[in-house]
Amino acid sequence: MEGLFFNVNNGFLEGIVRGYKAGILTQSHYASLTQCETLEDLKTQLSATDYGNFLANEASLTTTIISDRATQLLVDQFNFLRSNAVEPLSKFLDYITYSYMIDNVVLLITGTLHERDTHELLERCHPLGVFESMPALCVATNVEELYQSVLVETPLAPYFRNCLSAADLDDLNIEIIRSTIYKAYLEDFYEFVGTLGSPTSDVMRTILAFEADRRTINITINSFGTELTKEQRAKLFPAIGRLFPDGNNALAKADDIEQVRLVCENIPEYRSFFDNSPGDAQDLGDLGIAAQLEDRFFRTEVRLNKEAFLQQFQYGVFYSYVKLKEQEIRNLTWIAECIAQDARDRINDYIPIF
Amino acid sequence: MGYTYYYSLSLPSFVVIVVALYLLFTNSGEVFNVGRFLEETSPFVWGGLGVGLCIGLSVLGAAWGIFLTGPSILGGGVRAPRISTKNLISIIFCEVVAIYGVIMGIVYSAKLQSVPEAQLYTRNNFYTGYALFFGGLTVGLCNLFCGLCVGIAGSSAALADAADPGLFVKVLVIEVFGSVLGLFGLIVGLLMIGNANEFAAGTPTTSPLAQALTSSYVH
Numbered sequence: 001m002e003g004l005f006f007n008v009n010n011g012f013l014e015g016i017v018r019g020y021k022a023g024i025l026t027q028s029h030y031a032s033l034t035q036c037e038t039l040e041d042l043k044t045q046l047s048a049t050d051y052g053n054f055l056a057n058e059a060s061l062t063t064t065i066i067s068d069r070a071t072q073l074l075v076d077q078f079n080f081l082r083s084n085a086v087e088p089l090s091k092f093l094d095y096i097t098y099s100y101m102i103d104n105v106v107l108l109i110t111g112t113l114h115e116r117d118t119h120e121l122l123e124r125c126h127p128l129g130v131f132e133s134m135p136a137l138c139v140a141t142n143v144e145e146l147y148q149s150v151l152v153e154t155p156l157a158p159y160f161r162n163c164l165s166a167a168d169l170d171d172l173n174i175e176i177i178r179s180t181i182y183k184a185y186l187e188d189f190y191e192f193v194g195t196l197g198s199p200t201s202d203v204m205r206t207i208l209a210f211e212a213d214r215r216t217i218n219i220t221i222n223s224f225g226t227e228l229t230k231e232q233r234a235k236l237f238p239a240i241g242r243l244f245p246d247g248n249n250a251l252a253k254a255d256d257i258e259q260v261r262l263v264c265e266n267i268p269e270y271r272s273f274f275d276n277s278p279g280d281a282q283d284l285g286d287l288g289i290a291a292q293l294e295d296r297f298f299r300t301e302v303r304l305n306k307e308a309f310l311q312q313f314q315y316g317v318f319y320s321y322v323k324l325k326e327q328e329i330r331n332l333t334w335i336a337e338c339i340a341q342d343a344r345d346r347i348n349d350y351i352p353i354f
Numbered sequence: 355m356g357y358t359y360y361y362s363l364s365l366p367s368f369v370v371i372v373v374a375l376y377l378l379f380t381n382s383g384e385v386f387n388v389g390r391f392l393e394e395t396s397p398f399v400w401g402g403l404g405v406g407l408c409i410g411l412s413v414l415g416a417a418w419g420i421f422l423t424g425p426s427i428l429g430g431g432v433r434a435p436r437i438s439t440k441n442l443i444s445i446i447f448c449e450v451v452a453i454y455g456v457i458m459g460i461v462y463s464a465k466l467q468s469v470p471e472a473q474l475y476t477r478n479n480f481y482t483g484y485a486l487f488f489g490g491l492t493v494g495l496c497n498l499f500c501g502l503c504v505g506i507a508g509s510s511a512a513l514a515d516a517a518d519p520g521l522f523v524k525v526l527v528i529e530v531f532g533s534v535l536g537l538f539g540l541i542v543g544l545l546m547i548g549n550a551n552e553f554a555a556g557t558p559t560t561s562p563l564a565q566a567l568t569s570s571y572v573h
Binding site for chain 2: 003004007008010011012013014015016018019020022023312
């Protein structure tokens with residue numbers, strides 16, 4: 001019955017976002033991009049796509065500038081959607097921005113802890129995660145003030161309040177703080193999406209469950225050989241996803257990649273992540289497996305986000321579009337970097353989308 | 355919070371049960387007399403309701419279909435302006451549903467003629483009244499669901515056309531099948547009043563004594 005009333009408030013924006021999705025670069029675009037000799041060629045090739053003349057006013061071209069301008073295009077599109085949205089789509093779009101907000105706040109906390117000038121950090125914040133009172137956060141001189149102003153000013157207050165205290169911000173490693181807040185955000189988003197009803201909840205829960213499992217596996221693998229205790233590690237795993245609760249418990253006790261692989265064997269979709277490709281005769285070693293895993297995670301994420309577009313009358317298309325566009329910007333940055341550094345042997349290691 | 359659902363169900367049922375038990379326990383259970391209700395309700399009520407439902411529900415279906423399709427055409431047309439003219443056909447299919455309702459409304463209201471009350475309650479007039487009511491309900495509901503169907507299919511057609519032009523004709527076939535539903539309603543509605551004569555004066559079928567009965571509340 002979602003088709004009966006969805007179009008009243010959200011039909012126009014769904015049409016817009018599907019139009020944006022039609023502009024995502026395809027394999028044929030990537031084929032011509034990888035053959036560019038210089039960044040100027042890249043700019044010319046991109047001007048024929050939906051990117052248009054986004055680099056028109058740049059005096060010099062570097063990879064950072066290309067990446068920043070492409071991100072700015074995504075931000076403009078997102079802001080158009082956000083300004084035209086009403087409840088509950090507006091709240092859903094806000095939830096999408098929270099993950100970038102978390103990165104920005106963690107950046108500011110790090111800056112405050114190391115007594116850097118936070119105003120220059122403002123420029124390094126991700127534009128999708130800015131909120132009006134961000135400059136107020138920069139006024140804080142010590143971590144206690146920062147914690148108080150975060151609680152007051154940001155929409156992230158519930159995630160901070162329930163998990164951390166001001167003393168924790170000083171003591172804990174910054175990555176643990178980021179993982180704790182992100183876990184609270186993922187669980188909150190999962191629950192919010194459930195209140196929106198089918199089919200939004202079906203599509204989004206699949207995507208968020210995979211995101212949670214991906215983070216769980218990454219945290220486990222990254223914590224091998226560090227002084228992170230197993231109890232601390234277990235507290236960072238989100239309580240959603242296919243690995244919850246048995247897989248999470250098993251991964252909390254894991255000591256090496258072989259045990260991680262055994263845990264993932266139980267879940268058919270994740271079993272193939274650890275398979276070695278037929279061309280590899282020798283063992284990849286831990287680092288090789290981790291890199292291959294990252295690649296497979298990206299590919300699965302792209303596949304899940306593409307599948308979200310197969311259903312109409314749900315909000316998943318908005319989330320998926322932002323993620324797919326981000327992946328495209330990563331691809332463009334990779335290709336641009338390969339061209340700039342003249343290292344063309346791995347230029348085809350981007351993740352194809354369409 | 356979640357209790358509004360239970361309140362909205364339980365309050366009317368409570369009222370109904372209290373009224374029913376009151377009638378039962380004060381020895382006036384016979385007041386609830388369906389036969390008498392049917393005999394005493396004027397055929398004009400049935401006829402008027404039928405025409406109203408016919409055009410009302412048809413227009414509801416058509417409007418619903420149009421507001422389902424319109425935003426998708428507008429949204430999809432931002433990036434693919436070529437779809438905006440072709441997809442107006444979905445709007446036309448929805449509009450046709452309302453036209454069916456108007457046609458039936460005109461055909462039905464031709465049966466409504468003025469008759470003095472003393473000569474109104476004849477067999478033929480009862481038949482016409484009921485036929486108009488249920489015919490109107492049939493046509494109205496058919497057109498309502500037809501409008502919904504064409505609306506949702508039209509919305510998908512617009513977005514599919516924006517993505518890939520070759521898909522438009524294929525989704526249009528689905529819409530054509532959906533729009534035939536309204537036609538079915540039209541045909542059945544016409545058949546239902548095929549044998550109904552328009553309201554005419556005649557001798558009433560119920561006896562004058564029954565007409566003169568007063569309410570059993572008055573002692």
